[in-house]
Amino acid sequence: xxxxxxxxxxxxxxxxxxxxxxxxxxxxxxxxxxxxxxxxxxxxxxxxxxxxxxxxxxxxxxxxxxxxxxxxxxxxxxxxxxxxxxxxxxxxxxxxxxxxxxxxxxxxxxxxxxxxxxxxxxxxxxxxxxxxxxxxxxxxxxxxxxxxxxxxxxxxxxxxxxxxxxxxxxxxxxxxxxxxxxxxxxxxxxxxxxxxxxxxxxxxxxxxxxxxxxxxxxxxxxxxxxxxxxxxxxxxxxxxxxxxxxxxxxxxxxxxxxxxxxxxxxxxxxxxxxx
Amino acid sequence: xxxxxxxxxxxxxxxxxxxxxxxxxxxxxxxxxxxxxxxxxxxxxxxxxxxxxxxxxxxxxxxxxxxxxxxxxxxxxxxxxxxxxxxxxxxxxxxxxxxxxxxxxxxxxxxxxxxxxxxxxxxxxxxxxxxxxxxxxxxxxxxxxxxxxxxxxxxxxxxxxxxxxxxxxxxxxxxxxxxxxxxxxxxxxxxxxxxxxxxxxxxxxxxxxxxxxxxxxxxxxxxxxxxxxxxxxxxxxxxxxxxxxxxxxxxxxxxxxxxxxxxxxxxxxxxxxxxxxxxxxxxxxxxxxxxxxxxxxxxxxxxxxxxxxxxxxxxxxxxxxxxxxxxxxx
Numbered sequence: 001x002x003x004x005x006x007x008x009x010x011x012x013x014x015x016x017x018x019x020x021x022x023x024x025x026x027x028x029x030x031x032x033x034x035x036x037x038x039x040x041x042x043x044x045x046x047x048x049x050x051x052x053x054x055x056x057x058x059x060x061x062x063x064x065x066x067x068x069x070x071x072x073x074x075x076x077x078x079x080x081x082x083x084x085x086x087x088x089x090x091x092x093x094x095x096x097x098x099x100x101x102x103x104x105x106x107x108x109x110x111x112x113x114x115x116x117x118x119x120x121x122x123x124x125x126x127x128x129x130x131x132x133x134x135x136x137x138x139x140x141x142x143x144x145x146x147x148x149x150x151x152x153x154x155x156x157x158x159x160x161x162x163x164x165x166x167x168x169x170x171x172x173x174x175x176x177x178x179x180x181x182x183x184x185x186x187x188x189x190x191x192x193x194x195x196x197x198x199x200x201x202x203x204x205x206x207x208x209x210x211x212x213x214x215x216x217x218x219x220x221x222x223x224x225x226x227x228x229x230x231x232x233x234x235x236x237x238x239x240x241x242x243x244x245x246x247x248x249x250x251x252x253x254x255x256x257x258x259x260x261x262x263x264x265x266x267x268x269x270x271x272x273x274x275x
Numbered sequence: 276x277x278x279x280x281x282x283x284x285x286x287x288x289x290x291x292x293x294x295x296x297x298x299x300x301x302x303x304x305x306x307x308x309x310x311x312x313x314x315x316x317x318x319x320x321x322x323x324x325x326x327x328x329x330x331x332x333x334x335x336x337x338x339x340x341x342x343x344x345x346x347x348x349x350x351x352x353x354x355x356x357x358x359x360x361x362x363x364x365x366x367x368x369x370x371x372x373x374x375x376x377x378x379x380x381x382x383x384x385x386x387x388x389x390x391x392x393x394x395x396x397x398x399x400x401x402x403x404x405x406x407x408x409x410x411x412x413x414x415x416x417x418x419x420x421x422x423x424x425x426x427x428x429x430x431x432x433x434x435x436x437x438x439x440x441x442x443x444x445x446x447x448x449x450x451x452x453x454x455x456x457x458x459x460x461x462x463x464x465x466x467x468x469x470x471x472x473x474x475x476x477x478x479x480x481x482x483x484x485x486x487x488x489x490x491x492x493x494x495x496x497x498x499x500x501x502x503x504x505x506x507x508x509x510x511x512x513x514x515x516x517x518x519x520x521x522x523x524x525x526x527x528x529x530x531x532x533x534x535x536x537x538x539x540x541x542x543x544x545x546x547x548x549x550x551x552x553x554x555x556x557x558x559x560x561x562x563x564x565x566x567x568x569x570x571x572x573x574x575x576x577x578x579x580x581x582x583x584x585x586x587x588x589x590x591x592x593x594x595x596x597x598x599x600x601x602x603x604x605x
Contacts, residue, residue, distance in 0.1 A: 022391070023387075023388060023389055023392075027388075028388045030387060031384050031385075031387020031388050032388065034387075035380060035381075038375075038376060039376065043375070108371040108372070108373060108374060109370055110372060112369075112370060115337065116335055116337065117385070117389060118357075118389055118390060118431075119388045
């Protein structure tokens with residue numbers, strides 16, 4: 001360790017910091033996202049959860065799917081598995097991974113330190129979320145291509161809906177992660193506080209169990225759950241079975257949840273540990 | 276720099292009647308005011324809970340003032356953060372970095388977030404972390420972490436530097452190195468506002484200082500001014516069989532006050548040489564040994580302790596009485 005500080009040398013003239021060196025949101029986001037990506041890659045548990053679970057879990061429920069009357073609902077095993085895998089990517093690659101990331105940066109006082117600089121609050125949240133969002137997006141693409149090749153799901157019949165569903169699902173998962181982080185005290189307890197949304201989404205948002213196979217009235221209620229619209233858009237994108245009215249209604253629910261989540265983050269997100 | 280208006284050259288930091296009240300109604304800062312000129316090092320001292328960090332947080336733009344006026348480089352640091360942040364550097368009392376990143380990765384991340392960032396390696400060298408770039412943050416010692424924090428505060432080559440207890444946790448050598456660094460920064464015109472628990476640090480570094488107590492500034496001035504307001508002290512144990520009355524008349528020695536506690540006598544004087552000579556001449560003549568003899572000129576520590584003591588004796592009074600007393604304390 002070199003102990004002696006270099007007290008004067010190397011100090012640049014301030015005048016040299018011209019407009020070109022000015023910090024911009026794009027530069028700041030890149031810098032933060034790069035650091036977060038490094039951290040993500042160094043966290044084996046997070047890598048495992050984010051990369052493998054969404055790929056493996058859906059296929060483990062396949063035997064159960066064979067019991068269900070999918071044909072009668074205009075579905076096939078391929079589309080159901082594809083939808084499940086994309087839904088799990090929302091939950092595991094983005095949601096749980098980001099709850100841990102937000103809580104751990106807060107408890108390590110990283111968020112507090114960042115807030116003393118030029119970077120703004122929304123940039124801090126977005127920069128932290130970017131790597132997980134990219135992993136989630138990559139998973140969705142891999143799953144879509146993989147299912148197309150191996151399970152004959154083919155290309156989506158309404159690609160725009162599928163894309164909208166994936167993007168809305170990713171954004172909402174990240175926003176919900178920030179909301180959950182606000183009520184989570186430690187990185188350890190994140191495994192508990194993230195559970196409710198995960199269970200509700202797996203069972204009620206059409207991931208593990210297609211909503212079409214639930215009783216009608218229950219399915220109608222479940223369509224209002226946070227991640228249901230995104231999953232429904234993805235599924236509808238592949239089957240091409242959503243009517244214009246259904247699409248608008250689904251988009252409205254998704255946007256309403258996004259607005260609620262953003263509002264909750266603005267009001268409730270905690271930037272430093274509670275003493 | 277050419278575009279800065281004249282006003283800024285006078286006062287880089289201006290605080291007028293600042294109050295800060297927390298959510299629960301606790302008033303941490305109760306109407307303080309001071310100015311810091313360009314290139315000046317200003318130290319805020321005070322016991323724990325005196326309101327130092329609450330004040331600095333407002334100056335850093337992390338929290339709004341409850342009332343009063345704060346200007347940094349001519350702008351409101353909270354409402355106009357975009358105008359202020361690119362020109363300030365901050366080192367929090369307790370800030371953090373991801374433990375799994377290396378020192379260089381941390382500095383690179385921070386460099387991407389500040390305007391006019393200097394090369395990371397250069398700044399790490401400046402704080403003595405040049406050889407530690409590949410080490411993960413979690414493996415750094417407490418002192419090294421403080422120095423990394425300081426490096427990040429310096430990355431944007433700030434005009435104004437806020438240092439909240441910059442040397443807490445550093446060993447003596449690290450502390451002196453930080454002092455040297457702060458002096459070098461001042462020489463290049465950087466304005467520094469620091470808080471510290473170490474009176475020696477304030478005495479060594481600060482051009483001016485303020486001692487805070489219960490959210491107010493009790494004393495302010497140059498270290499020499501603040502010290503000069505304090506009396507020098509002599510203390511010793513009276514030999515057995517002697518009483519205070521056996522000493523020469525205290526007023527004739529230039530002693531302005533005294534306390535007796537058991538056999539220990541403490542004298543206060545503004546004429547230390549005269550009082551000490553008189554006392555020692557008497558002891559020589561009476562052939563007595565003054566046990567535990569301690570002769571010390573006024574120091575910042577005396578001033579600080581005086582204010583802290585005042586705090587203790589004020590303890591039983593209501594808030595209104597506190598107010599009246601501390602107003603006259605300066």
